[in-house]
Amino acid sequence: xxxxxxxxxxxxxxxxRMKRIGERLQADTQKIIDEMxxxxxxxxxxxxxxVERLGPLAVGDLADALGVSQPGVTRSIAQLVDLGVLRAExxxxxxxxxxxxxxxxxxxxxxxxxEAIWPRIEAAVADLCGKLDGPLLDQxxxxxxxxxxxxLNRREPKP
Amino acid sequence: xxxxxxxxxxxxxxxxRMKRIGERLQADTQKIIDEMxxxxxxxxxxxxxxVERLGPLAVGDLADALGVSQPGVTRSIAQLVDLGVLRAExxxxxxxxxxxxxxxxxxxxxxxxxEAIWPRIEAAVADLCGKLDGPLLDQxxxxxxxxxxxxLNRREPKP
DNA sequence: CGACGTTATATAACGCGTTATATAAATCGG
DNA sequence: CCGATTTATATAACGCGTTATATAACGTCG
Numbered sequence: 466x467x468x469x470x471x472x473x474x475x476x477x478x479x480x481x482r483m484k485r486i487g488e489r490l491q492a493d494t495q496k497i498i499d500e501m502x503x504x505x506x507x508x509x510x511x512x513x514x515x516v517e518r519l520g521p522l523a524v525g526d527l528a529d530a531l532g533v534s535q536p537g538v539t540r541s542i543a544q545l546v547d548l549g550v551l552r553a554e555x556x557x558x559x560x561x562x563x564x565x566x567x568x569x570x571x572x573x574x575x576x577x578x579x580e581a582i583w584p585r586i587e588a589a590v591a592d593l594c595g596k597l598d599g600p601l602l603d604q605x606x607x608x609x610x611x612x613x614x615x616x617l618n619r620r621e622p623k624p
Numbered sequence: 625x626x627x628x629x630x631x632x633x634x635x636x637x638x639x640x641r642m643k644r645i646g647e648r649l650q651a652d653t654q655k656i657i658d659e660m661x662x663x664x665x666x667x668x669x670x671x672x673x674x675v676e677r678l679g680p681l682a683v684g685d686l687a688d689a690l691g692v693s694q695p696g697v698t699r700s701i702a703q704l705v706d707l708g709v710l711r712a713e714x715x716x717x718x719x720x721x722x723x724x725x726x727x728x729x730x731x732x733x734x735x736x737x738x739e740a741i742w743p744r745i746e747a748a749v750a751d752l753c754g755k756l757d758g759p760l761l762d763q764x765x766x767x768x769x770x771x772x773x774x775x776l777n778r779r780e781p782k783p
Numbered sequence: 784c785g786a787c788g789t790t791a792t793a794t795a796a797c798g799c800g801t802t803a804t805a806t807a808a809a810t811c812g813g
Numbered sequence: 814c815c816g817a818t819t820t821a822t823a824t825a826a827c828g829c830g831t832t833a834t835a836t837a838a839c840g841t842c843g
Contacts, residue, residue, distance in 0.1 A: 470674040470689045476749035477742055478670050480649030485691055487643025488830070494639055508799070511637055515629040524822060530629045532644055537800060539823060561808045561821040583636055590635035594760050601756050601763050647800070667829070683792060696830060698793060720791040720838045 472609070475602055486608055493617035494586055500618060501582055503574075505550070510578065512541050513567070516551065517575045521566035523556070550574055589620040631768070634761055645767055652776035653745055659777060660741055662733075664707070669737065671700050672726070675710065676734045680725035682715070709733055748779040 471478045471485065495507040505513075515530045516522060524542065528535040542565055545551040550571030556562040567575065593611050597604040630637045630644065654666040664672075674689045675681060683701065687694040701724055704710040709730030715721040726734060752770050756763040 468678065468689060469691060470677060471670055471691055473677075474670070474673065475746070476754070477746045478673075479749050479753070480646045480653055481667070481670055482646070483642045483649065484646025484830090487639045487641070487646055490639030490642065492831085506798085508640070511630055511633070511640055514633065514637075518629060518632075519627065525820090530627060532628060532630055533799095534801060535822070536802085536824080540799080543823095559809070559821085563822070587634070587636045590638050594638070595635070597760050598758060601753050604760050604763070643800090651801085665828085684790090692829095693831060694792070695794080695832085699829080702793095718791085718839070722792070 472606065479602075482605060486605060489609075489612055490590070490617065493589075493612065496616070496618040497586055497589065498582060501585075503577075503582065505548075505574065509541060509545060510583075512538065512545065513550065513571065513575050513578070516565055516567055517572070521564045523562045523564055524553075525562075527565060545571070586617070589617040592620045593617065631765065638761075641764060645764060648768075648771055649749070649776065652748075652771065655775070655777040656745055656748065657741060660744075662736070662741065664709070664733065668700060668704060669742075671697065671704065672709065672730065672734055672737070675724055675726055676731070680723045682721045682723055683712075684721075686724060704730070744780070745776070748776040751779045752776065 471482050491507055498505070498507055511531055512527065515527055519526075519530060522530070524539055525535055527542075528538045531538060542551055542553060546553055550568055551565055552568050552571075553563045553565045556564055594604065594608055597607055630641050650666055657664070657666050670690055671686065674686055678685075678689060681689070683698055684694055686701075687697045690697060701710055701712060705712055709727055710724055711727050711730075712722045712724045715723055753763065753767055756766055
């Protein structure tokens with residue numbers, strides 16, 4: 466088995482490594498969602514959660530709240546509007562702005578997620594790294610090893 | 625200023641957040657490399673470093689060493705071969721396998737990087753998160769705040 | 784030895800992020 | 814009040830990761 470170069474390089478490849486871990490966590494999270502029979506991509510939940518938490522919001526404000534670029538959220542919104550979970554309507558006073566809100570179906574989806582999915586994900590991630598402490602690189606190694614030993618979707622199944 | 629939803633959700637959106645931080649680190653790293661007038665993308669360095677560290681290696685072994693998929697490294701290799709820094713030649717005994725090695729130009733590039741670029745990056749990242757300790761989410765918050773306060777390319781300029 | 788399964792790499796299609804730029808609406812200044 | 818600038822969103826093109834599948838070479842077995 467070849468050496469894990471990205472890990473071996475420590476701080477030098479920290480960006481690559483964090484991105485890699487993030488993708489792995491997202492992939493495992495997607496598995497949990499799939500197992501629960503929901504049709505929404507894991508990556509869309511932050512957007513739905515932001516709309517629910519902050520109320521109807523313009524595209525640019527959503528981009529700020531999510532920390533991603535405006536074209537990125539514009540595209541995600543378009544997909545979720547197509548799926549019928551989001552609605553986008555121009556602001557009455559300023560036709561440039563578009564306010565995004567949950568449809569009834571979207572609200573149901575979020576309610577379900579809050580009830581059944583998010584607690585499960587949060588518990589699994591907390592199980593993986595809630596107890597961690599110490600230097601960053603050690604924690605990252607523990608996360609990678611922990612995921613290899615037992616992926617997120619095998620952790621803390623709903624009691 | 626809108627609330628940072630991904631941060632607020634804690635473990636629930638940890639994957640999204642780590643990916644986001646990784647991308648930000650990579651982007652800052654790219655700035656450092658650009659400032660030093662080198663024409664290689666930051667994302668290619670792990671591949672070059674792996675080839676240098678582990679010697680001539682087959683495509684699949686490189687994928688293992690880097691923790692990415694085989695098609696991913698196949699594509700990166702193709703680009704670096706086009707740039708003239710890598711060479712790929714079929715193994716004499718097994719024509720399916722392709723061994724990847726540094727060209728003279730590639731070796732020069734790596735030597736330069738080891739001399740001037742990697743130490744600078746490592747110092748900047750160490751400055752950002754070498755002292756961190758404690759729970760993971762606190763460290764991530766410190767990293768994000770630290771990058772906002774002073775991006776990597778402003779840290780520890782070469783003495 | 785030839786067919787068949789296996790293994791290594793290549794290609795295709797897609798996801799989701801980015802930057803750069805286009806378009807349309809609002810605002811500002813003469 | 815109209816032209817110029819600014820602001821908000823949309824679109825296009827690309828980067829770099831993925832999975833699924835095609836192709837070619839190897840090994841094995843009847």
